Amino acid sequence: MSQVIIVGGGNAALCAALSARDNGACKVIVLERAPRDEAGGNSRFTAGAIRVAYSGVDDLTALMPDLTAEELDNTDFGTYTEDQFFDDMGRVTDYRCDPDLVELLVRRSHETLMWMREKGVRFVPIWGRQAFKVDGRFRFWGGLTVEAWGGGPGLVDALTAGALKAGVEIRYGARATALIHGEDGVTGVRVKQDGRLSDLSADAVLLASGGFEANPAWRARYLGPGWDLAKVRGTRFNTGDGIKMALDIGAAPRGHWSGCHSVGWDRNAPEFGDLAVGDGFQKHSYPFGIMINAEGRRFVDEGADFRNYTYAKYGGVILSQPGQFAWQIFDAKVAHLLRDEYRIRQVTKVTADSLEDLLARLDGVDAERARDTIATYNDAVATDVPFDPNVKDGRNTPGLEIPKSNWANRIDEPPFEAYAVTCGVTFTFGGLRIDTSGNVLDTDLAPIPGLYAAGELVGGLFYMNYPGGTGLTSGAVFGRLSGASAARFAAKQAGDGRAAE
Numbered sequence: 001m002s003q004v005i006i007v008g009g010g011n012a013a014l015c016a017a018l019s020a021r022d023n024g025a026c027k028v029i030v031l032e033r034a035p036r037d038e039a040g041g042n043s044r045f046t047a048g049a050i051r052v053a054y055s056g057v058d059d060l061t062a063l064m065p066d067l068t069a070e071e072l073d074n075t076d077f078g079t080y081t082e083d084q085f086f087d088d089m090g091r092v093t094d095y096r097c098d099p100d101l102v103e104l105l106v107r108r109s110h111e112t113l114m115w116m117r118e119k120g121v122r123f124v125p126i127w128g129r130q131a132f133k134v135d136g137r138f139r140f141w142g143g144l145t146v147e148a149w150g151g152g153p154g155l156v157d158a159l160t161a162g163a164l165k166a167g168v169e170i171r172y173g174a175r176a177t178a179l180i181h182g183e184d185g186v187t188g189v190r191v192k193q194d195g196r197l198s199d200l201s202a203d204a205v206l207l208a209s210g211g212f213e214a215n216p217a218w219r220a221r222y223l224g225p226g227w228d229l230a231k232v233r234g235t236r237f238n239t240g241d242g243i244k245m246a247l248d249i250g251a252a253p254r255g256h257w258s259g260c261h262s263v264g265w266d267r268n269a270p271e272f273g274d275l276a277v278g279d280g281f282q283k284h285s286y287p288f289g290i291m292i293n294a295e296g297r298r299f300v301d302e303g304a305d306f307r308n309y310t311y312a313k314y315g316g317v318i319l320s321q322p323g324q325f326a327w328q329i330f331d332a333k334v335a336h337l338l339r340d341e342y343r344i345r346q347v348t349k350v351t352a353d354s355l356e357d358l359l360a361r362l363d364g365v366d367a368e369r370a371r372d373t374i375a376t377y378n379d380a381v382a383t384d385v386p387f388d389p390n391v392k393d394g395r396n397t398p399g400l401e402i403p404k405s406n407w408a409n410r411i412d413e414p415p416f417e418a419y420a421v422t423c424g425v426t427f428t429f430g431g432l433r434i435d436t437s438g439n440v441l442d443t444d445l446a447p448i449p450g451l452y453a454a455g456e457l458v459g460g461l462f463y464m465n466y467p468g469g470t471g472l473t474s475g476a477v478f479g480r481l482s483g484a485s486a487a488r489f490a491a492k493q494a495g496d497g498r499a500a501e
């Protein structure tokens, strides 16, 4: 009777659990550190956007058979081919990403989402966030087209229901604290539940317990000074436990340990994510405005690329500004383009009918310098180039020291709006080294028998930056893959006839 233990309760863990059952594991136990009402990790905090390769509309209708003829008619989905996905991974990570892992991520993205559908997850197009209407038709941009129905909560609920239906046991409030390890590899975990420690044996253990973003000491230690001051966008439970447990038994670290995904996040957001607000504290419409810091200066090219290719690194840029904050400024011309998150109740916002009034009310900002900055910026806008939010329109600001490469508009039409942001850390990039079966490797690069990993705590995929929507794809693809490998290994260990063939 093979037994697989999965550590974690997010997308990667639940996909791994389902896959382990599919691949013959007799008993699968999910240990989720969070209590039931906070379960689901960062996955629950997401909007459910998931990057998937598709070579045409047929691939999308296979995933979303409920699309009506009218919806198909009204929308230009374009394509997001495997080649485009490869290019994006290479480009945004400065070509440091592990080619073997990326090969799996990209090539298995579509089949994995089809498999998730079988398990009860529903997908829909991201009309609201990733498409603008041009000449009466929605046109998608940025390679991100699909989201889980019901967002992150919908995704986690569907996977949880699927896992329970498949006979997976989920223990909430169960924190794995150490791996049980001997000459034969990993044979179980030590668990703390209801204040008591106990040992749980297993034929294979799969770690899917997230990164170390919610651990301020590790953030300062690995990401660098100042990162302890960032806010955490998601779960408070991802403190690096799984990574530490594996390193403690000799696992190899991998990837960009001083790097993370971080975004502009409401300056007054709480220390950790709030499930009632989800990702609403993020402020992602900066490509249509400008950002200024405490000194009243612009500090980054807000229009360097589509939002989903820059947002994950701009949190760190904001963190490095004086006082770790910035204000995003927009005028009436672009107010209709601002995402829903700008209209939530818990927002740090200032509005005014004149720029002068607006700047005077921006907490902590040198208003005089900000006025000069905006005047210089306005003068530089290439107004002869047409504005088009759907493409990189090249409407830029010739001559500025810090350019705005696309979507530049003069800020001159009242009312004016400004939003205060700081850095919100999403997840860390550094993690464990796995092979292409999901087996964790030791520092001699030999597989550690019985130990597998998936999701955020796998290193080697993301460096410097990240293409939006890839975290869930990675959790799903590697959860499914590693879960299958863990089940097969466990079956051999336990001598199960069925899977030992």
Ligand SMILES: Cc1cc2nc3c(=O)[nH]c(=O)nc-3n(C[C@H](O)[C@H](O)[C@H](O)COP(=O)(O)OP(=O)(O)OC[C@H]3O[C@@H](n4cnc5c(N)ncnc54)[C@H](O)[C@@H]3O)c2cc1C
Binding pocket: 007, 008, 009, 010, 011, 012, 013, 031, 032, 033, 034, 039, 040, 041, 042, 043, 044, 045, 046, 047, 048, 049, 050, 051, 174, 175, 176, 177, 208, 209, 210, 211, 233, 234, 235, 237, 238, 239, 240, 241, 242, 273, 278, 279, 426, 427, 454, 455, 456, 457, 468, 469, 470, 471, 472, 473, 475
């Ligand atoms: C606000 C926000 C929005 C995001 N939006 C998107 C998006 O739209 N699309 C996208 O692709 N990505 C998005 N991401 C990133 C995405 O959430 C992650 O990449 C992905 O969910 C990671 O999945 P995971 O299963 O590896 O980790 P998680 O979902 O974080 O799961 C980790 C689990 O491990 C548990 N755990 C931790 N320590 C232990 C322990 N010692 N014992 C037992 N359990 C433990 C945690 O409680 C948690 O359940 C977003 C993240 C945030 C915070």
